[in-house]
Amino acid sequence: MKLNLIIFIISFSFGCTLTGAAQQSKPLGFDVAAGVQTYYAPFLKADVVGLQPVVIASVHQPLNIKNTIALSFRLGYNKHPKQGDALFTQVLFQYNPVIAKRIELGIGTGIGYQFSFYPSAPLKWNGAEWVEGKAAKGVLQLPVLASAGYRSIHTKAGNFTPYLAYQLNVLMGYTPDLSPLPSSYFLLGVKYSSKK
Amino acid sequence: MKQFRFILPVLFLVIAQSCRKDIYSTSTAVINGPALPVNFDHPMKDSLVFLVKKHIDKGVTGAQVMVKNADGLFVVNGGYAKVESKVPFTDHITAWIYSISKTYLVVTALRLKEKGLLNLDAKISQYLSADVISPIANADKITVRQLMNHSSGMLNHTVEPSFQLYQLNNPLTVLSLEKKISFIYNKPALFEPGTDFFYSNSGYTLLQWVVEKAAGKPYAQVLQEEILQPLQLTKTYYGVNDAQIAALGFPNYYFERYNNGQIENVTQWHNTIAKGLQGYGGIAANGLDVIRFMEALIKGQIVSSASLQEMRTWVQGKNSTEPDYGLGFEYYGRYNKTEPTVTYGHEGDGLGGTTQVIYVPANDTYLFITINAGRQLFGEYLFKTSDMKIDLCRYVATYR
Numbered sequence: 270m271k272l273n274l275i276i277f278i279i280s281f282s283f284g285c286t287l288t289g290a291a292q293q294s295k296p297l298g299f300d301v302a303a304g305v306q307t308y309y310a311p312f313l314k315a316d317v318v319g320l321q322p323v324v325i326a327s328v329h330q331p332l333n334i335k336n337t338i339a340l341s342f343r344l345g346y347n348k349h350p351k352q353g354d355a356l357f358t359q360v361l362f363q364y365n366p367v368i369a370k371r372i373e374l375g376i377g378t379g380i381g382y383q384f385s386f387y388p389s390a391p392l393k394w395n396g397a398e399w400v401e402g403k404a405a406k407g408v409l410q411l412p413v414l415a416s417a418g419y420r421s422i423h424t425k426a427g428n429f430t431p432y433l434a435y436q437l438n439v440l441m442g443y444t445p446d447l448s449p450l451p452s453s454y455f456l457l458g459v460k461y462s463s464k465k
Numbered sequence: 466m467k468q469f470r471f472i473l474p475v476l477f478l479v480i481a482q483s484c485r486k487d488i489y490s491t492s493t494a495v496i497n498g499p500a501l502p503v504n505f506d507h508p509m510k511d512s513l514v515f516l517v518k519k520h521i522d523k524g525v526t527g528a529q530v531m532v533k534n535a536d537g538l539f540v541v542n543g544g545y546a547k548v549e550s551k552v553p554f555t556d557h558i559t560a561w562i563y564s565i566s567k568t569y570l571v572v573t574a575l576r577l578k579e580k581g582l583l584n585l586d587a588k589i590s591q592y593l594s595a596d597v598i599s600p601i602a603n604a605d606k607i608t609v610r611q612l613m614n615h616s617s618g619m620l621n622h623t624v625e626p627s628f629q630l631y632q633l634n635n636p637l638t639v640l641s642l643e644k645k646i647s648f649i650y651n652k653p654a655l656f657e658p659g660t661d662f663f664y665s666n667s668g669y670t671l672l673q674w675v676v677e678k679a680a681g682k683p684y685a686q687v688l689q690e691e692i693l694q695p696l697q698l699t700k701t702y703y704g705v706n707d708a709q710i711a712a713l714g715f716p717n718y719y720f721e722r723y724n725n726g727q728i729e730n731v732t733q734w735h736n737t738i739a740k741g742l743q744g745y746g747g748i749a750a751n752g753l754d755v756i757r758f759m760e761a762l763i764k765g766q767i768v769s770s771a772s773l774q775e776m777r778t779w780v781q782g783k784n785s786t787e788p789d790y791g792l793g794f795e796y797y798g799r800y801n802k803t804e805p806t807v808t809y810g811h812e813g814d815g816l817g818g819t820t821q822v823i824y825v826p827a828n829d830t831y832l833f834i835t836i837n838a839g840r841q842l843f844g845e846y847l848f849k850t851s852d853m854k855i856d857l858c859r860y861v862a863t864y865r
Binding site: 307308309310313314316318319350351352353373385387388389390391392393394396399400403406442443444445446447451 | 487488489492522523524526545548549626627629630631633634635636637719722723724725726727728729730731734
């Protein structure tokens with residue numbers, strides 16, 4: 270079931286990306302971002318504490334001529350020594366209107382899948398003795414993204430847009446006591462979009 | 466797709482690094498003291514040994530069970546105190562007793578009441594300053610007794626999402642009581658004081674402060690003077706520090722993080738939380754000391770029979786699925802489907818452990834259970850540890 274979901278997400282996102290590229294001949298965009306993660310949601314009045322590093326790499330397929338709607342396939346890693354690292358993949362539909370010619374705002378939402386690792390070696394009872402358990406659990410993500418960038422660097426090959434983003438990932442099924450579990454990313458990134 | 470050629474090796478390295486071992490493990494001593502005065506011919510022996518083995522064989526990490534009645538004391542140790550090194554439970558372990566500590570806090574309050582230092586029906590505003598209680602809804606209407614029987618309508622910080630997220634982000638930070646209580650500040654009350662029941666660790670946080678104000682001393686000193694010293698409970702500890710954790714024979718503690726039947730060693734995280742529980746859950750003890758405390762309480766050696774009767778005046782929540790509650794006692798009357806089996810005492814739960822102490826009036830028996838695997842609201846280990854406790858309590862409650 271979980272494996273099927275992963276295959277679905279990856280296949281769906283690559284399929285959409287490649288299909289879009291073939292149909293519209295719009296060049297793919299690329300994006301790298303780094304920042305900090307914390308278990309937090311603004312509406313819970315929680316404290317922003319215990320920040321941990323997170324990195325994300327994305328491929329964007331523009332879906333319109335103005336380049337304001339895109340489908341993104343994202344791959345990321347959240348290092349968390351105390352609660353376990355997370356490797357995740359996400360598919361986001363993003364809307365990026367440009368105001369004042371250079372300021373690129375963005376909102377996005379989609380679906381993701383996260384491998385939540387254990388911070389320590391897990392143990393499992395096999396009916397006779399304790400043995401080492403599986404290293405991770407698959408968790409469904411519901412990500413929501415808001416960003417603001419500045420189309421500031423133009424080269425012959427393409428444009429670079431540094432941006433700031435806040436992403437809230439609602440983790441479904443992490444644990445019964447904390448489900449859904451909000452995990453927030455505060456990101457600084459740069460998008461690259463080719464002119465060719 | 467060239468970009469993935471460098472991303473994938475980086476991811477591989479990060480993942481490989483993530484496979485670390487036992488980040489929360491901590492070194493603790495194994496205590497082997499003189500033999501306890503156990504009756505090896507105790508009539509409950511075979512059944513208790515059977516029940517403990519039954520649940521250990523189902524995957525409960527480790528447990529200690531003690532019973533005491535007219536036939537004497539009997540102790541069953543099953544499973545492992547430290548699973549990784551296969552160290553068994555021993556008679557002399559020290560274990561966190563979590564919310565069983567509330568019974569001790571209530572008894573100190575009742576002792577102060579009997580000395581004329583505390584009025585249970587007074588408003589808590591008589592004992593606590595405005596800056597403490599003014600951000601708490603209805604705090605000006607709440608009485609000391611309503612804190613004690615969880616009828617204040619006060620929220621419980623330990624089930625507030627903001628508190629749980631804080632602990633997840635800061636697993637090795639001991640939170641002060643002031644910080645904990647702030648998680649319920651400026652939020653509406655659940656109901657008007659005295660009209661319903663809701664179990665609140667925040668209420669017992671305030672109760673600790675009331676006791677300290679009434680006694681004019683820190684709670685640690687009140688506890689020593691009112692209970693531990695008079696009863697000579699030398700294996701009961703409050704304000705436990707890291708040196709004591711290393712030396713007193715604590716087990717490891719295990720937590721089922723993902724509700725998938727797998728556990729992990731969270732001893733250091735668990736102990737950090739337990740150290741911060743203070744009056745509402747911060748006592749650690751050997752099980753025999755817990756039974757001696759209960760026995761002295763029931764036999765009227767700590768508080769008067771009138772005070773004991775107040776402890777056994779039960780409050781029932783309108784829609785609560787939790788046990789009825791007195792003053793620092795939980796009432797369990799449903800271990801037998803055909804007729805009520807009156808027992809009372811208290812449960813306690815932590816991140817990586819669970820405990821229970823009960824007294825059964827019908828056969829004058831005391832039972833203490835400690836298990837070093839944590840429970841969750843709906844997780845597999847909730848059922849494993851709860852089933853074990855229910856089985857043991859049912860057996861002792863119906864034994865004739």
